[in-house]
Amino acid sequence: MAITEKSIKVLWGLSGGRCAICRTPLVLPGEVPADDHAVVGDMAHIVAHSVGGPRGGVPFAGDRDHHSNLLLLCRVHHKVVDDHVNGWTVDRLHQQKAAHEAWVAETLEFEAVRVRPDPESPDPSETKFFMIGSDQELWDLVCAAWSHRFEYSERDRTDEQMDQLMGLLDELADWMDIAESVDTMRGQRDARKRMEMILTESADLGFILYSRRIRMLMTGGRGLPSKHWHVEIRAVRCEDFAKIVMEHMTQSDPAG
Ligand SMILES: [Zn+2]
Incomplete structure (x- = not known):
C-alpha cells in the first residue's frame, strides 16, 4: 500500500513544509523563472514500511503508510534517522513529530487584534x-x-x-x-x-x-x-x- 494523497497533504500541511528536526524549508523556489520549485523533503517512516527496514521490527498494527507513522524530514535527516536507529527510536521520533507539528501550529496562529x-x-x-x-x-x-x-x-x-x-x-x-x-x-x-x-x-x-x-x-x-x-x-x-x-x-x- 502506498502513501495516500490525503496522508501526503496532512503530513506536509501539519509540518509546515519544513524538516521536523532542523526546520529547514523543504520546497525551494528556482533561482530563475524557468526553474520550478525543488522538493527536497522526504516523508520518512517512523516504523519502516517493511519489517526489514529501519525500526521495522517494532510491533505495529495498522497502516504503516498512514501520516501518523510519517515524519517530514530533509534528505540529510532522513538518512540520519534511518542510519542511527538506536538513537532515533520510535518513541523519540513520535516526540519529535509532535513537537514540530505543535511548533508549526503555534507559529502560524494569528489571533485577531x-x-x-x-x-x-x-x-x-x-x-x-x-x-x-x-x-x-x-x-x-x-x-x-x-x-x-x-x-x-x-x-x-x-x-x-x-x-x-x-x-x-x-x-x-x-x-x-x-x-x-x-x-x-x-x-x-x-x-x-x-x-x-x-x-x-x-x-x-x-x-x-x-x-x-x-x-x-x-x-x-x-x-x-x-x-x-x-x-x-x-x-x-x-x-x-x-x-x-x-x-x-x-x-x-x-x-x-
Ligand atoms: Zn533536517
Missing part, C-alpha cells in the same frame, strides 16, 4: 473627568495618548467659535501623533508653549478642557499583550462649569 478596556484597571464608567490645570498636564496627556476621543457641546456657540475649537482639537490630535518624536528640550518647551496657547484660546472661546485616561489592553497579532492609554478630552462650556463643580461636590460628599 482586539483592543478593550483593561479588566485589571478601574472600570471606565467609574473613571471621572478632571480639569486640565496646566500646560504640563496637557502635554503629559498628549504624550501618553495612544488613542483619543474628543467631546464638546455646540450649544450657544457660533459656527465661527466651533470652527476655532475644532482647530484647537485638531492641533491636539496632531501633537498626539508626533509627541514621541519631540525629544529635545527645546522641542518640549515649544510644545508646552503651544499647550498653554491651546488652553488659553479654549478659555477665550468659553470652554474649559477636562480629561480622563482609560487603560486599554491590546491582545492578538504577533506581539505580546500590551497596555495603552486612551485619552478622552471634553471641552466643557464655562456655563456648565458650576454645574459640574456641584456634581463633584455631591459625589465626594458621603452624606450627600
Whole structure:
C-alpha cells in the first residue's frame, strides 16, 4: 500500500513544509523563472514500511503508510534517522513529530487584534473627568495618548467659535501623533508653549478642557499583550462649569 494523497497533504500541511528536526524549508523556489520549485523533503517512516527496514521490527498494527507513522524530514535527516536507529527510536521520533507539528501550529496562529478596556484597571464608567490645570498636564496627556476621543457641546456657540475649537482639537490630535518624536528640550518647551496657547484660546472661546485616561489592553497579532492609554478630552462650556463643580461636590460628599 502506498502513501495516500490525503496522508501526503496532512503530513506536509501539519509540518509546515519544513524538516521536523532542523526546520529547514523543504520546497525551494528556482533561482530563475524557468526553474520550478525543488522538493527536497522526504516523508520518512517512523516504523519502516517493511519489517526489514529501519525500526521495522517494532510491533505495529495498522497502516504503516498512514501520516501518523510519517515524519517530514530533509534528505540529510532522513538518512540520519534511518542510519542511527538506536538513537532515533520510535518513541523519540513520535516526540519529535509532535513537537514540530505543535511548533508549526503555534507559529502560524494569528489571533485577531482586539483592543478593550483593561479588566485589571478601574472600570471606565467609574473613571471621572478632571480639569486640565496646566500646560504640563496637557502635554503629559498628549504624550501618553495612544488613542483619543474628543467631546464638546455646540450649544450657544457660533459656527465661527466651533470652527476655532475644532482647530484647537485638531492641533491636539496632531501633537498626539508626533509627541514621541519631540525629544529635545527645546522641542518640549515649544510644545508646552503651544499647550498653554491651546488652553488659553479654549478659555477665550468659553470652554474649559477636562480629561480622563482609560487603560486599554491590546491582545492578538504577533506581539505580546500590551497596555495603552486612551485619552478622552471634553471641552466643557464655562456655563456648565458650576454645574459640574456641584456634581463633584455631591459625589465626594458621603452624606450627600
Ligand atoms: Zn533536517
